[in-house]
Amino acid sequence: MEEVRIGVYVCNCGTNIAKVVDCDAICASLSKMPNVAVARTYKYMCSTPGQEMIVEDIRKNNLNRVVVAACSPRMHERTFRKALQTAGINPYFFEMANIREQCSWVHENEETATAKAEALTRAAILRVAHHEPLENLYADMCPSTLVLGGGIAGLSAALELAESGHPVFLVEKTDRLGGNLARVDLTAPHLYSARDLLTDRIARVRANPYVQLMLESELKSLSGFVGNFTAIVGAAKKNGDPHKEHVLEVGSVVVCTGYKEFDAGRVTHFGYGKLPNVVTSFEFEKMLREGNIRTKEGRIPEYFAIVHCVGSRSRDFHGYCSRVCCMTALKYAHEIKSAIPNSYVSDLYIDMHAFGKGHEDFYRGSSEAKTLFLMYGKNEHPVIKRAQPGEESEMLIEVNEQLSGETIEIPADMVILMVGMEARSESGDVARLVNISQDKDGWYIESHPKLDPVATTTEGIFIAGTCAAPKDIPDTVAQARAAAARILGRIAKQKIEIDAVFAEVDEDLCSGCRVCNSLCPYSAVEFDEEKKRSRVNSALCKACGACVAACPSCAIKARHFTDRQIFAQIEGVLR
Amino acid sequence: MSFEPKIVGFLCNWCSYAGADLAGTSRIQYPANVRVIRVMCSARIDPTFVLKALRDGADGVLICGCHPGDCHYTEGNYKALRRYELLKQTLCAFGIEEARVRLEWVSASEGQVFAEVVTDMTEKIRALGPSRFRVEQENASQPVHQEVTK
Numbered sequence: 001m002e003e004v005r006i007g008v009y010v011c012n013c014g015t016n017i018a019k020v021v022d023c024d025a026i027c028a029s030l031s032k033m034p035n036v037a038v039a040r041t042y043k044y045m046c047s048t049p050g051q052e053m054i055v056e057d058i059r060k061n062n063l064n065r066v067v068v069a070a071c072s073p074r075m076h077e078r079t080f081r082k083a084l085q086t087a088g089i090n091p092y093f094f095e096m097a098n099i100r101e102q103c104s105w106v107h108e109n110e111e112t113a114t115a116k117a118e119a120l121t122r123a124a125i126l127r128v129a130h131h132e133p134l135e136n137l138y139a140d141m142c143p144s145t146l147v148l149g150g151g152i153a154g155l156s157a158a159l160e161l162a163e164s165g166h167p168v169f170l171v172e173k174t175d176r177l178g179g180n181l182a183r184v185d186l187t188a189p190h191l192y193s194a195r196d197l198l199t200d201r202i203a204r205v206r207a208n209p210y211v212q213l214m215l216e217s218e219l220k221s222l223s224g225f226v227g228n229f230t231a232i233v234g235a236a237k238k239n240g241d242p243h244k245e246h247v248l249e250v251g252s253v254v255v256c257t258g259y260k261e262f263d264a265g266r267v268t269h270f271g272y273g274k275l276p277n278v279v280t281s282f283e284f285e286k287m288l289r290e291g292n293i294r295t296k297e298g299r300i301p302e303y304f305a306i307v308h309c310v311g312s313r314s315r316d317f318h319g320y321c322s323r324v325c326c327m328t329a330l331k332y333a334h335e336i337k338s339a340i341p342n343s344y345v346s347d348l349y350i351d352m353h354a355f356g357k358g359h360e361d362f363y364r365g366s367s368e369a370k371t372l373f374l375m376y377g378k379n380e381h382p383v384i385k386r387a388q389p390g391e392e393s394e395m396l397i398e399v400n401e402q403l404s405g406e407t408i409e410i411p412a413d414m415v416i417l418m419v420g421m422e423a424r425s426e427s428g429d430v431a432r433l434v435n436i437s438q439d440k441d442g443w444y445i446e447s448h449p450k451l452d453p454v455a456t457t458t459e460g461i462f463i464a465g466t467c468a469a470p471k472d473i474p475d476t477v478a479q480a481r482a483a484a485a486r487i488l489g490r491i492a493k494q495k496i497e498i499d500a501v502f503a504e505v506d507e508d509l510c511s512g513c514r515v516c517n518s519l520c521p522y523s524a525v526e527f528d529e530e531k532k533r534s535r536v537n538s539a540l541c542k543a544c545g546a547c548v549a550a551c552p553s554c555a556i557k558a559r560h561f562t563d564r565q566i567f568a569q570i571e572g573v574l575r
Numbered sequence: 576m577s578f579e580p581k582i583v584g585f586l587c588n589w590c591s592y593a594g595a596d597l598a599g600t601s602r603i604q605y606p607a608n609v610r611v612i613r614v615m616c617s618a619r620i621d622p623t624f625v626l627k628a629l630r631d632g633a634d635g636v637l638i639c640g641c642h643p644g645d646c647h648y649t650e651g652n653y654k655a656l657r658r659y660e661l662l663k664q665t666l667c668a669f670g671i672e673e674a675r676v677r678l679e680w681v682s683a684s685e686g687q688v689f690a691e692v693v694t695d696m697t698e699k700i701r702a703l704g705p706s707r708f709r710v711e712q713e714n715a716s717q718p719v720h721q722e723v724t725k
Contacts, residue, residue, distance in 0.1 A: 072596045101599030112607040119610050439684035457589050521649040544648035545619025573610035574631045
């Protein structure tokens with residue numbers, strides 16, 4: 001067997017690692033390990049000169065293994081594997097030690113952090129010596145896409161794909177397209193009509209021969225893997241024929257299932273449900289769309305109060321900001337003033353979040369239009385009560401105003417509660433169907449929050465819009481079209497590369513006990529009746545390793561996660 | 576010098592390893608006693624990994640996987656749980672204290688949870704002292720005359 005020659009590279013990551021970890025000391029110490037041919041530190045290993053250094057060392061020093069101690073492998077494993085490929089050696093002869101996310105960023109003590117970083121790098125060096133050359137697999141990419149949800153996100157993704165000439169199955173649970181946006185009148189800050197934004201897209205979707213629209217339908221099951229999914233779509237619960245199910249072959253899935261509004265009834269102190277003219281933003285939106293702003297008693301209200309952050313940014317309900325309510329509240333102030341010019345609008349906010357393009361101008365415009373802004377404290381709340389007979393308004397709101405430091409009482413005929421967004425109650429079911437994760441609030445988790453915001457941890461499943469987190473229309477549309485672009489890129493390549501990591505059975509060791517057969521969640525382990533041996537179908541295997549750990553004869557090998565490799569790592573971290 | 580526990584962590588790639596990375600990006604501080612080994616799924620964790628870590632001188636082993644119902648491979652974490660329950664009985668027979676081998680669910684968004692688990696486990700093992708295997712090993716590797724001269 002050829003001699004193992006390892007190159008070890010310890011990244012400073014600017015000062016991100018070097019500030020806490022003594023990279024030079026680690027290098028000096030590990031260079032003495034057997035099989036280590038080169039050990040260096042560098043400012044940024046992931047930079048072009050950093051990668052070129054590795055490529056050059058591989059060529060000059062005949063390296064056949066590389067260890068990079070730097071950030072998380074989830075960040076740059078692929079980058080460095082490519083560098084190995086460039087230098088002409090198998091990309092799987094590489095191992096990363098995570099000394100940033102799991103060391104320098106979480107430990108302050110230089111001595112212990114350096115010791116830990118050295119142990120992790122040593123483990124990687126011992127592990128990489130046992131690495132084997134692996135070849136990636138290629139599978140066909142089915143050009144059809146399943147889009148879940150017919151809101152603005154789903155419509156945007158479907159159009160982008162269909163107008164490029166690729167089939168789309170657009171599945172919508174209700175009997176109409178448009179989602180939550182269809183419930184909105186005008187949009188902030190440009191005051192475009194939501195109806196105009198939607199009708200054009202809905203018409204294009206309906207006319208496009210590449211879109212198969214499936215209303216009142218929902219996903220029942222999804223199997224397969226990236227490029228080769230089989231989806232079963234049937235009638236959404238309650239309404240529709242339960243026997244009518246469609247089996248669809250798709251290459252990708254875009255989840256655009258949106259949000260639901262926070263239930264204002266959960267907040268007791270605003271009197272929602274008790275005081276007739278305390279309404280939610282969506283109820284008020286309906287009045288705006290109908291052009292009929294009236295109290296329950298049929299009067300035209302004179303005093304309006306808008307309360308921000310109902311259910312959002314609160315200890316008791318949702319901790320997060322719903323992002324769109326501040327601008328929507330300002331939009332209400334505009335719409336109220338133009339519909340009822342003699343009215344008075346008070347805006348009760350915690351902080352005004354005007355972060356988007358044109359939002360600050362919109363805020364200034366609202367201030368100039370004589371909206372009365374009153375700031376209330378976080379974790380406090382304005383108190384709404386019925387006014388005494390004879391008062392000029394129907395309700396009175398007492399607010400502990402933060403900027404003046406005074407308790408102020410304002411009149412109100414109509415109170416609008418700006419309810420935030422929350423994950424839909426069925427979002428967990430969808431997550432399980434397509435195998436993606438949710439965070440503590442129920443939002444879907446992206447593959448990387450900054451660098452890979454539309455992909456998920458399951459290859460071929462994308463997320464767009466408010467199912468991933470609260471966001472406004474431009475962000476939603478951008479995400480939906482980004483997801484479509486990612487899919488189009490794969491369709492253009494026609495083939496998709498699949499990691500060479502899967503399980504394989506050593507027929508000589510297999511006793512044919514079949515313990516592994518029933519363990520596999522993907523039915524990838526088959527039994528060869530003739531040979532009386534189990535066999536792994538590599539196309540179906542997703543490399544979890546459940547069968548490997550269960551095999552009593554140690555006959556199943558998890559490629560790239562073999563027992564020997566992991567044992568070497570255990571020895572390395574403990575030495 | 577005070578006793579510093581050595582803990583080996585086996586983390587699944589999809590939830591717990593991502594959660595540990597998130598603790599890093601969020602700069603949540605925790606003790607440096609845990610050394611993480613990444614596996615694709617907690618179901619890959621062969622009980623022999625745990626036994627080997629203990630034999631090689633680990634004072635504790637932490638196994639982390641996705642929350643029930645949230646496994647990337649549908650149900651791998653349930654398999655890990657079953658193996659863990661069986662393994663605990665074996666370890667008990669060996670005289671290994673229960674707190675030394677721990678299974679926790681950590682999702683990709685729970686950086687804080689990961690940091691808390693590591694902090695708590697480090698403290699508990701620090702209180703327990705070194706594992707008996709480590710003590711036996713260290714005694715075995717010490718020259719006999721040192722004992723005598725004391």
